[in-house]
Amino acid sequence: MNNRKLNYIKYILPVLLLAMLAFVRPPADWLQKLKANLDTYRTQYAPEKVYLILDKPYYAPGQTIWLKGFVLDAASLHPSAKSNVLYVDLMNADNQPVEQLTLKAEKGKAAGDIQLPTDLSAGNYRLVAYTQWLRNFGEETFFNKEIKILGANTAATNTTGVAGKIDFQFFPEGGDLVEGLTSRVAFKAVNSSGGVAVNGSVFDDKGQKVVDFADAHLGMGGFELQPQAGRRYVAQVRTKEGKIGQYALPAAKPAGYTLRVDETNENTYWQISVAGKITQPESLVVTGISRDALHYSENIRIQPGHTFKFTVAKAKFPTGIVRFNLARANGEPLAERLIFADNQDDLNVTLTTDKKTYAGRDKVTMQLVAQDKKGRPVATDFALAITETELVKYHKNGLSLKAHLLLTSDLRGYVEQPGYYFAESNPSRKQALDYLLLTQGWRRFNWQETIAGTFPTIKYPNETDLSITGKLVTNKNKPVEGGEALLYLQDQHQAFITTETDQQGAFAFNGFDFTGTIDVVVQGTDADGRRDRLRVKMDEKNFVPQTPTFTVPNWTDGLLASTSKDFLLASNHQLASVDQNLNNYTLRGILLSAVEVKGEKDMVQPFQLHDKADVVIKRNELAIAPSGNIIESLQGRVAGLQVYRTGQNQFRARIRGQMNAPLYLLDGMPVSESTLSSISQFDVSRVEILKSAANSAIYGGRASGGVIALFTNRTNDEPAEVKPGTYIIIHQAKGYSKVREFYSPKYDGATPASNEPDLRTTLYWNPRVKTDAQGKATVTFYTADRTTTYQVLAEGISDDGQPGSGATTFGVNSKKGNS
Incomplete structure (x- = not known):
């Protein structure tokens, strides 16, 4: 072997050894735990993303907001398997609901509309969309959209030159500045109106200029800085109006690591650079996470004084935000970087x-x-x-379905002009998007909590259908465990469903599918079949979303000066038609096929809601009616009750002084007047008549003409009197909102x-x-x-x-x- 070959081997051997030592097998313990916990979070907890598409960005009183909602799995963007019920609330400036919709989502999509009142005040409003399942992950995951309602006095607000106090912040790439290591430092300048165009210079504590900078888009930009040991740095920032402010940069750490991600010239790879100011070699782990899944992991070994560089293919990740993390071998996080993977696959x-x-x-x-x-x-x-x-102005860089699903829903706070980052014709959008991700917080999950296996507390069940829920308690408000709740429609007691109460006395009737509202009867018994001293308490769904913690600038103000008057004029001619929905429901008709409906043979005894009747007529006090119609038997028996014939064997009753027909009850269930003609008067044990408003008020508006309550002889004994409003109640259940x-x-x-x-x-x-x-x-x-x-x-x-x-x-x- 000649000397030239020997020298070559001596030179190349350390390089090969260094490369072999740089990439080693990742530590199996916490990486496997991280992957498993992400898989659990993604598949079992399965957070969702919700979005609304509207027909236009602003409206006039009396117009209709036409909308389409999406309920998607956050990771795959497939239709959610968790929720088929979408809630949409229109909130005013005081965070009070103007309208609340409950929409049926089929294959992750739901249509709906909101008819705005003609007397609705002009101003800023907010649409909020969410599911019950999404509430488990915090209200910051809800979809929020600001809309403006125009009025006759609506005027454009001139925001030109209105700056307000500037919030200026620095964001070193990866998280920290380290003495002696060059880092990219991003910055963001915003005020109440959004991003602020700025420029300026960075000076050290000796007054020496280090670097000049200017924002690239909406007050965001960046510069390179190599902080020196013991030096402090400050930026002098100027706005285009000439205002100057001074802002201190974060102090550099005496030791640590930097993480840098750059796009390669081929545009198909990222180059990742890891540098450390350390005294001993150390093994580190780089991970890449996207859509709640671990797509990349590599263990590297960093030598003192060296920068380790390697490339990662973008194709390893789905389109969307990628989170690169640098951690020690034990999982301790050191640096983090967000980057966007665009596979051009929309x-x-x-x-x-x-x-x-x-x-x-x-x-x-x-x-x-x-x-x-x-x-x-x-x-x-x-x-x-x-x-x-001419009359409907869209923001050219406004929010879109793509921008929300792939970008804004994964970031904390408000993102200004999100559509800008997806404008294919804009060559500077990629750099602007990079600055956005360097300066905007990540919202998907916490690194340390994910490694530790800390998952969200599930307080709200997922809804694949409508449910009617409540609690069965004693008169001392103690839960009744192991009791039974029974439900049937107010006017149809022949069919009913039952369910058992849990340890908290809670019960739920699931599997409903209906539109509008229905009156249902719910009654409860304890484990021994007793009903006295029990109380049914129904859950009223009165959740009101809170106002977001961030302020959303109203971009429509600058567009309304020339359109407001004509828009309002045209709105007076807006055309719409309503599909009539007749609520002739049966219990079988409003339940999904999997729900068991029981028959009348299992039915409990008749009941009454009222405490006191004005007149009670027993069976032996009723005259025999030649027609067989029980209403004829009441003729001349009750003062103020008029009975007259309307046809063959057909009779009608009216209480004197009442404009409306009385409410007829048969064993507590509302029935029609014609139904009574088919009931044998010999099956009636007693008739109770409620003439006064005080006694009939418990039955609501349907009893505005009084109440005639008939009780049949279902047992040999007279039914025991029960206290109304305790173990048996009438509940108005809300179904899906009517969609026009x-x-x-x-x-x-x-x-x-x-x-x-x-x-x-x-x-x-x-x-x-x-x-x-x-x-x-x-x-x-x-x-x-x-x-x-x-x-x-x-x-x-x-x-x-x-x-x-x-x-x-x-x-x-x-x-x-x-x-």
């Missing part, structure tokens, strides 16, 4: 119309095509909103058309435009009367979690003009 959505310009009240045929990134058709559904460009269909008039000549001006600001809304197996969908609608341009926005997400959106415009040249 849906490609195109919208085309059969013409570019239409006449007034002309027919439009529009086609929507959805494809994945490989050009394959995607069958899913989209929310489609078509609005007037957007009314789009047909000007086809065959349908009668209104002569009123059609000035709709929302021309068309459809929350469920479904593409077929070829990825295509076609919709038709008619234009209105204004000469204008309409903007079309479509947003949706595939069943496998790929969001997508499309936009287009078309014009209308109407002969009627815009007056």
